[in-house]
Amino acid sequence: MKKHSFQEFTLKPELLQIIEKLQFKTPTEIQAKVIPAAMKRKSIIGQSQTGSGKTHAYLIPLFNQLREDVKGVQFVITAPTRELAMQIHEEVKKMLRLAQKEKEITAKLLIGGTDKQRMMDKLKETPQIIVGTPGRILDMVKQEALSIFSASAFVIDEADLMLDLGFINEVDQLLIRCKSDVQLLVFSATIPEKLAHFFKKYLENPLHVKVKQELSPETMEHRLIPVRHRNEIDVLMQITTVIQPYLAIIFTNGKEEADKLYAALNERGLNVGLLHGGLTPRERKRVLKDIQSLRFQYIVATDLASRGIDIKGVSHVINAQLPKDENFYIHRVGRTARAGMEGTAISLYQEDDIRLIDKLEQKGLPFIFTDIADGEWREAKHWNKRNLRPKTSSNAETEAWKHVRKNKKVKPGYKKKMKQEQEKIKKNLIRKEKRGR
Template sequence: MATARTQIPASVIGITKQNGQTRPAGLRSGLQPEMVFSASQKESSIPHTSGGIRFGDDWKKALHLPQKDTRVRTSDVTATKGNEFEDYCLKRELLMGIFEMGWEKPSPIQEESIPIALSGRDILARAKNGTGKSGAYLIPLLERIDLKKDHIQAIVMVPTRELALQVSQICINMSRHMGGVKVMATTGGTNLKDDIMRLDETVHVVIATPGRLLDLMKKGVAKADKVHMMVMDEADKLLSQDFVVIIEEIIGFLDKNRQILLYSATFPITVQKFMSKHLKKPYEINLMDELTLKGITQYYAYVTERQKVHCLNTLFSRLQINQSIIFCNSTQRVELLAKKITQLGYSCFYIHAKMMQEYRNRVFHDFRNGLCRNLVCTDLFTRGIDIQAVNVVINFDFPKNAETYLHRIGRSGRFGHLGLAINLITSDDRFNLKAIEDQLVTDIKPIPGSIDKSLYVAEFHSINHEEEDEKEALFGAP
């Protein structure tokens, strides 16, 4: 059941200015699609293994592969052992979905995680933002789904609605050839009755935020006694004071022999307590030789509060931005800055947690589809959001702690690509800047008069004009 369109005032969801006209964000696109998905509903010209592909057929020739990504990648994703996805004895239909995602070879976290997860063992994994953690757990999760069973078999818990939608879409796309895997995303802020009706039908995988999932479990609608795998993405956030009591209750509904997989970039002491209580001899993966992504270059500009907007305007005029995310420390400053950016003549959306959920959906959907170049937001957008076109992150307000800083700048430089992080620093921030540098063991340099484009602008090696057109549609004209 699709969500109805509503008239949305520009003052509520975001502002974009094009050709001198102000337009509210999201008017050219609908909301997120229905939240229960079946891979079989997507059309596919490739027959299933049991249907038309016979032994000895070159099934890879029939795949619809995306345009090859020729951008330079850092060792965050290239320093592998040389394994292939086919080495893990995965179902052919799952391999089809993996390759059609454009994933050619497993990243380091996927190499370490996939075979262990397939063995049924609990995992505690640390890996940098943007290095393929979603694939590291979704691939073994989908491999172990039994379509003959009509109950919930796996749960993925995430801290935000936007991340739930993103992970569910990856899961759907990857399982599109598997013959009917049913994936459901359920989060707070959506119609509870709709979720109850959807769970009355077959659902194999539930991707959820903790509060809504617990509510459905207590009502006896989401039956989790046969769930064999539970994944916690952004586990440090899920085990913070905001969620940990709910998580403990959810685990009480699961089978005692379930498998638990924890993934995050940072693991505070709360994770260790949870691990000793609920995980059975977990396999520990730590790929954090350093905390920040190798492809992100970090600068700071020393300014007064009054100079910030002028500095931002200068950055917009001098940088080659595909898409940028600009962080503020309060919802009020987000809205004021978005209005100011629009007045300067740049397209801009904004998003924060106090907005109505359907407006947040539309802004997120439209920004990731490239309908606007700049997004102003609070820390709502720091967790796991993967938008490949973002190559610049600007901290208009400098964050208070190293963990927030790490997750913010990790929105650029995704999957080993290049990105830029620029911090506007006032006199009040200077000690915090030094503390974050020390904690992350990273170097945030003074901004130079001219920034080398090779540090953050991806080079595409296009074959023809049609590919150039596709690049411009995705990233915008330079």
């Protein structure tokens, strides 16, 4: 693939200086495809995984068209979670600081969990850049503390997560209040059907940029540990004896599971943090601050941390429970092995997870089947489809014999008749099993 440079995008000289100070050497694939099209004011749907450089793929062209002599909102950036909005706002502030434009251009962060009246007071001087969650921005618009009609560009970041969390209606309400020719820059890891309908409403002939999702960087290893009849907590504690993480995220499939696991690990003496959508804004802010100050070596989290929050320095991802969907597996493990660094993904698996593992293996993901003995990694056997899957043709034989009627009076040819009946029942069992897959 041809290597691009930021110089070829005909950006303003001061913006090239910012890029140099940010220490960006060459644009990432999503940046190389989005920046030139966004500079021509095209509306774009960008599909790429977390960590692909998409935040600057839209910030760079937007900063290029930013005018300090024009008052009023020039662009709006929406994100599905407070934490993600805060991180984007930090990047905006950093670029303004590097450009030495903090006084001339103002950027405001509008998120829930903060004092509404204070926020309205701060909006008396209209900012040129708005970053926030759709609900709080809409709240400020409805209170007439803010007008976004002057915005020339509108960003929807993590659009599929926005849909999952139920914020797409607020985005819809905001877009109704924008100019009909507003430039829309939408970024999403996946494009569900409901989202496709939403795009048709607002986007006319958008440029669809899709960056091939890299299943796994070469610097990441994927280990699978069978739980079998063991206690999940015991297995996790064994894992902590063989790894020395800089920071490890332990993923669960929901808030209740996260709470239980957090309590159990704390009880075992592990210094661990907790992060999920059920925490209050204040609690989430405190946990993130503790993570940044390296108070924890382990964090128990839900999928909120795989997409809605960017946690730096993750060396290990541990799936206490594997997700049901392969995309969620990719999002989770994508928190480690970033920017050329090494990373390890360790997943506990049960019999129910075989189908997911099978799908990921078929896509070329290299799993290491492993276990722990005497505080060391030990090679384990690859899972066996035939033994693990219930009622397959191999054990249908045994199952069928259970249903064969056994006559007390033995007649000539009884063995042959029983065998025929067994074969008939076996075929029916196999047919039912195939239909149930």
